[in-house]
Amino acid sequence: MTDDPETTPAAGTVKPFAQFLQEQRNGNLHSELSEKLQELVAAVIEHDKGGTLTLTVSVKPAGNGINLVVSDDVKCKAPEADRPVALFYADSAGNLSRRDPRQPELPLREINDTSRKAG
Numbered sequence: 001m002t003d004d005p006e007t008t009p010a011a012g013t014v015k016p017f018a019q020f021l022q023e024q025r026n027g028n029l030h031s032e033l034s035e036k037l038q039e040l041v042a043a044v045i046e047h048d049k050g051g052t053l054t055l056t057v058s059v060k061p062a063g064n065g066i067n068l069v070v071s072d073d074v075k076c077k078a079p080e081a082d083r084p085v086a087l088f089y090a091d092s093a094g095n096l097s098r099r100d101p102r103q104p105e106l107p108l109r110e111i112n113d114t115s116r117k118a119g
Contacts, residue, residue: 029072036076049079 021030033055040051056073088096 024070024072029074032074036074040076040078043078043080047079047081051076051078053077 021033024030033053036053040053044051052075054075054077056075058071058073060069060071061067062069086098088098089100089102091097091101
């Protein structure tokens with residue numbers, strides 16, 4: 001397979017990284033990054049928190065001295081909503097309770113109010 005002379009930069013020039021993104025995995029890397037970036041921006045706006053989109057490009061020799069194996073990995077760490085919390089108390093045995101074990105229970109009882117006149 002030969003390089004297209006219209007898209008291959010002249011010797012000594014640097015090929016644009018954007019061109020690599022559009023060629024890697026037949027353009028699927030570029031599409032994936034575009035979608036993940038859109039998802040990240042929406043999540044940042046929704047949660048008012050930052051996030052990251054990370055692209056890792058790995059280049060390894062193919063073993064014949066000229067060919068290279070190029071792989072990629074895309075990780076999107078979008079912000080999420082804060083999870084609700086609950087307040088618990090620990091008793092002397094280390095068990096969690098919704099009631100403070102140091103707080104004595106009051107002997108509450110229901111009282112019928114007979115002082116009000118029906119009217």
